[in-house]
Amino acid sequence: AQSSSVTIFGVLDVGVQRLTNGNKTLNLESIDGLQTSRIGFRGREDLGGGLSASFHLEGAIGPDVGSGGDWRRRATVSVASKDAGELRLGRDYTPTFWNISKFNAFGTNGVGAASNLVYGFDGASSTAKTVIRSDNSVGYFLPDNLGGVYGQAMVAAGEGSTGRYVGARLGWAGNGLDVALGVSETTNTAAGAKFKVVNLGGSYTVGALKLLGLVHNSKQTTREQKNLVIGAHYALGSGIVRASFVNAQSRNSANGEDYTGKLFALGYVHNLSKRTSLYSTISQVNNSKTGRFLIPGGSAIALGDDSRGIEAGIYHSF
Amino acid sequence: AQSSSVTIFGVLDVGVQRLTNGNKTLNLESIDGLQTSRIGFRGREDLGGGLSASFHLEGAIGPDVGSGGDWRRRATVSVASKDAGELRLGRDYTPTFWNISKFNAFGTNGVGAASNLVYGFDGASSTAKTVIRSDNSVGYFLPDNLGGVYGQAMVAAGEGSTGRYVGARLGWAGNGLDVALGVSETTNTAAGAKFKVVNLGGSYTVGALKLLGLVHNSKQTTREQKNLVIGAHYALGSGIVRASFVNAQSRNSANGEDYTGKLFALGYVHNLSKRTSLYSTISQVNNSKTGRFLIPGGSAIALGDDSRGIEAGIYHSF
Amino acid sequence: AQSSSVTIFGVLDVGVQRLTNGNKTLNLESIDGLQTSRIGFRGREDLGGGLSASFHLEGAIGPDVGSGGDWRRRATVSVASKDAGELRLGRDYTPTFWNISKFNAFGTNGVGAASNLVYGFDGASSTAKTVIRSDNSVGYFLPDNLGGVYGQAMVAAGEGSTGRYVGARLGWAGNGLDVALGVSETTNTAAGAKFKVVNLGGSYTVGALKLLGLVHNSKQTTREQKNLVIGAHYALGSGIVRASFVNAQSRNSANGEDYTGKLFALGYVHNLSKRTSLYSTISQVNNSKTGRFLIPGGSAIALGDDSRGIEAGIYHSF
Structure with missing residues (x-):
């Protein structure tokens, strides 16, 4: 119970949108232009013999309205071994989420x-409650001494x-180079219908340039x-230029239709320090x-309409 | 993400009322006889060249029932310059609030x-949601090197x-001497009706005595x-005697009436240390x-009835 | 407002059940096999002359779903004297709770x-809202220099x-040896019906064995x-074997019946360190x-059915 064993961390990211x-x-005040605003507590105890125990509590903050209070970003306890990997219990990110997050x-x-289009079906986020995180999970992570191979598996109780x-x-x-494959199956209706995800992503960094790609x-x-x-x-001066294209095809949607959407985005992040940045992004979604x-x-969108957004904000981590 | 960069602060103030x-x-247990019970986290990063970034998260606590969890007292991120002032985004106090708080x-x-009478109309608190704080705000604060002049401006999105x-x-x-003028306008109904506040307050300290005054x-x-x-x-021994008179005139209230109220209050704060005090206050409101x-x-009040209160409590800050 | 004066503490305890x-x-993910998952902040200020002030904020966490945010485990401020004892205000555990917790x-x-049977009536937890904690409380604790005698009293406003x-x-x-008697009375209905508790518990430690007993x-x-x-x-190796039997008799229950239940439980706690343990418990409730x-x-239980549970989990405190 020493406060020295606990690290407080977080992000405040607020902008105009x-x-x-x-x-x-x-016109809105945005709360996650670069990263989601959050606060967390974490700690790690060395148990000797390559064993350790750790905890991680992290909850989202809505600084626009002062919301917060839960730990729904992550709430886990772990026992880990240097050679055998980590056993982690609680609410955590799903394995399939990480490809969406990392290769984008x-x-x-x-x-x-890209998640604006990728998440769920019919343009609606979070069709399955496991698209990003899962309640009641038991996860296993490979140790980090496997020559660059990494991996994890998760089961979660309904x-x-x-x-x-x-x-x-x-x-x-x-x-x-970094490449990863993810697969998952969620029991998504009372009748037992399965929500299935397969995604494959990768990134390649050469000099100032990093290329990223994902099929999902x-x-x-x-x-x-x-x-x-x-x-x-693309690293430019003390910042990074970011660009993205996303194609989305929806087949046999809720009302039986097929349609497509394309997202084009361009932005710049100006780093004032390792912990603090100013940023701006412009994005457009074109629908079939x-x-x-x-x-x-x-606002609500009419079928086939375009969606456009521009934002500028302050990112500060602690 | 060093915990050393984060300050934890707060107040527990509980009394009987x-x-x-x-x-x-x-008979009640009170939670804000001297200051509102709260917990917060804040930090500041020096960016060099007179620039800094900072964050402030602060939420109210109800120690009588153990409530808490949000950051609705304040949730902001700032970039500031010694010479150019501070840009602050998030949920924050409104400029007009500070005169109510400081000159009272x-x-x-x-x-x-005094806020028991000042806030809102018809004796009801928070008629406008910006009486104390505002969601979705962008604020600017003058730098503190202007020879005693201070100031701030805020716009907030609806x-x-x-x-x-x-x-x-x-x-x-x-x-x-300390004097300040505040003005504000809030779009307060769907039809666009404006809630307007003008207030002018001041205080003057001479020896053990501080006089405070406000028109609102x-x-x-x-x-x-x-x-x-x-x-x-009035500083007395290791404590402070406090006294206040408030006059309130309501014109064309919700049911078209005009009426008045007067509040008389007297109290003593006994400081056990800089961080801890015992206090007691007695107050009476007389209505027309x-x-x-x-x-x-x-309890609910009948028109024209008096309202009386007495409380004693423990204040402790950290 | 120094972060050094604040201790952050907590427990993450997650298992499969x-x-x-x-x-x-x-099949469930459990969140309190050994102790309830929680996070808290506390601090103490020395006021000189044997006086001190302190605060304690503690809220439950549900790591299975990431819930949390309140301080309903305890939210108190205290002023204490070495010789005269402690005055504590806020939401706190009731005196009668401690016998249930300690002698079990x-x-x-x-x-x-044992609380699975002890709490409330008719097998339902928290029939009175003061079985575990009370809102709006004023508590007094005897000083700890009374030759082993300890005690506390609480009144709480309705x-x-x-x-x-x-x-x-x-x-x-x-x-x-450790023995304690608890008594309480709670106004538990609008009509003023009293919920009354009397309990007497004790424990005796001899070598590796600790015996515990309670009538409630x-x-x-x-x-x-x-x-x-x-x-x-029973201390065994680096762990503890735990065993318990509970008898419960309900008379004139909600529907006028008399019935009984018996709980048998056996478990082992394996300590990886002072802060981290693995544990497993098996338990059975037999009903008349x-x-x-x-x-x-x-799931819901049918009258007279048995209830059985088995769980294994990770406990980590910080």
Whole structure:
């Protein structure tokens, strides 16, 4: 119970945002242009013999309205061995989420995020509650001494309801290259329908340039969504230029239709220090005639309308 | 992400309180006799060249029932320059609030607080959601090297709803004197009605005595409330005697009436240390025939009835 | 406001649990097999002359779903004197709770806890809101220099609703023995019906063995529950074997019946360090023909059915 054993960490990221869906424009204060605002506590105890125990508590903050209070970003306890890997229990990110987050020029935050199109079906986020994280999970992580091979597996209890999850991720990183494959299956309806995800992503860094790519397929019964994400980071001065293109195809959507959407995003992050940045991003989503993809947070969108967003903000981590 | 860069701070202030409205008396445990119970985290990063970044997270606590969890007292991120001032984004106090808080012998807490009458219309607190704080705000603060002149301005987005705020405060402090003027306008109904505040306050310290005064006007369409607040602090032994008188005039209230209320308060704060005090306050509100001003927290009040309160508590800050 | 004066502390305790009520089995992730998962902040200020001030904020965490955010485990401020004892205000544990918690081989957590039967009436937890803690309390604690005698008293305001509490606990500890008596009365209905608790518990430690015993009676009007709890801890290797038997008799229950239940529990705690343990517990509740006692968290139980639970988990404190 020494405070010295606990690290307090977090992010405050607040900006101004202008979202236009069709001809309706809304001005907003945004809370996650670069990373989601958050606060967390974590600690690690060395148990000797290569064993350790650790905990991680992390909750989102909405600095625009002062919301917060839960630990729904992550709430886990772990026992780990240097050679045998880590056993982790609690609410945690799903293995399949990490490919969306890592192999995507804008991560999963802000108007340019590929996740604006990737998450769920029909342009709606979080169709399955395990797209990002899972309650009631038991996870296993490979040790980090496998020559660049990394991986994890997770099972999560449905506790008599939906949300039973089984998934895994396996990757390799080295020589500037990083590639990983993820697969998962979630029991997503009371009748037992499965929400299935397969994704394969990679990045390659050469000098100031980092290229990122991801293919991501989601499926439930006959409904299906296919995503292709291509992006780049380019180190420029004390900052990074970021660019991304996302293609999304929705087949046999809720009302039986097929449609597509394309997201184009460009942004710049100006680093004032390792902990503090100013940033701006511009993004546009073009829909096919019955498409309903959008940058979330704005007005309702009419089928086929474009969605546009621009934002500028302050990112500060602690 | 070093815990050393984060300061944990807060207040636990709990007392026993007896409130009498008309002939109905209620015994309560109070949670903000001297200051509102709270917990917060804040930090500041020096960026060099007179620049800095900082964050501030602060949420109220209800130690009587163990409530808490949000950051609705303040949740902001800032970039500041020694010479150019501070840009601050997030949920924050409004400029017009500070005059109510600073030029008032009991601040905005406890049975003796002028805010018991000042806030909102018709004796009801928080008629406008920007009386104390505003969501979605962008604020600017003057630097502190202007020879005693201080000031701030704030705009806040309504995000398609009510609560759009524009306000500012300008003051001067020196030679024991402190005076400040505040003005604001909030879009307070879906139809666009404006809630307008103008207040002018000051304090003057001479030896053991500090005199405080405030005039505060609130207006929305034809409804109007005028307040006059006069108070004093007198350092006595290791404590402070506090006294306050508040006059409140309500014109064209919700049901078209005009009425008045007067608050008289007297209290003593006994400091056990810089961080810990014991205190007691007694207060009385007298209403005109149809007045409905009261000390909040007790039973419902009948028109024209008096409201009386007495409390004693422990204040501890960390 | 120095962070050095604040201690951050907590517990993450997550396990896997299998609960069977009658013939219905549910697999769950558990969050309090050994101790309730929690986070807290506390601090103490020396005021000189044997006086001190302190605060304690502590809230439960549900790491299975990432819940948390309040301080409902405890939220108190205290002023204490070495010789005169401690005055404590806020939300706190009731005196009568401590006998349930201390003189019970499994404390009040997990499938083997005596509290599964002891709390409230009719097998339902928290019939009175003061069984564990009380809102709006004012507590007094004897100083710790009374030759092994310890004690506390609490009154809590109902604030115009139910929950008015008066209670006390008096004990003596020394020479391996610890005994304490608790009594309380809570105004538990709008009509003023009293919920009354009397409990007497003790423990005796000799070498590796600790024996624990408790009698606990709860009564409201004609309804009554009597509990007898017998348990033992046995230090074995780097761990502790725990065993418990609980008898519960319910008289004149909600539907007028009398019934009984018996809980048998056995478990092992393997300590990896002072802060980290692995544990497993198995427990069974046998009901008389109309009994409805159970291990909480599983499926609904039919009258007279048995309730069985097994769990294994990781406990980590910080």
